[in-house]
Amino acid sequence: MSDRQLPAKTALRDQLLAARRRRPLLEVGEAARATAEHLLHAPEVRRAATVAAYVSTGAEPGTSSLLAGLTAAGKRVVLPRLLPDGDLDWGTWRGETALAPARMGLLEPVDSLGVDAVATADVVLVPGLAVSADGMRLGRGGGSYDRALARVPAGTWTCVLLHEEEVGIEVPAEPHDRRVRAAATAAGITRFGPAPA
Known part of the structure; x- marks a missing residue:
């Protein structure tokens, strides 16, 4: 089934994107700093090398505060590069000055580690528009992150970054959609499964 056959998914995306456009930039910045603090103190992130x-x-x-905090903590950070077929290659984070403009208004690293590099990460932080109470993530509809998450080994901590009201929403799902293990917002981290050791 494609998104064209799931009008509920398209309608939910439109609603969530409209709400995001109305959000004041000052609020977005404050929420980003709070979300970064929660993630940087999460045991999964503290233990991660990559x-x-x-x-x-x-x-x-x-994610600016988050990326700076990960670097300050000595983490190796890899970032996606959108390929022409919609899949994600990965490159190394070397600071904002080492990013190049890309399609769809994205900023990407210039080096290429390959599509399987995401499998080397101990923690995978992904964008999204919403997540259900059981961890089903709603993306923008391109399937890029569903493909990437399919390469991530079982047991890897996967977390979507969202605004508070985007957590716990009923998300229409298709067979290719991938669940995440947690959601991070300015209010904290919601885990969908067993707590970390």
């Missing part, structure tokens, strides 16, 4: 993350755009929950 973290897969991304560079936020627009009204997405911001």
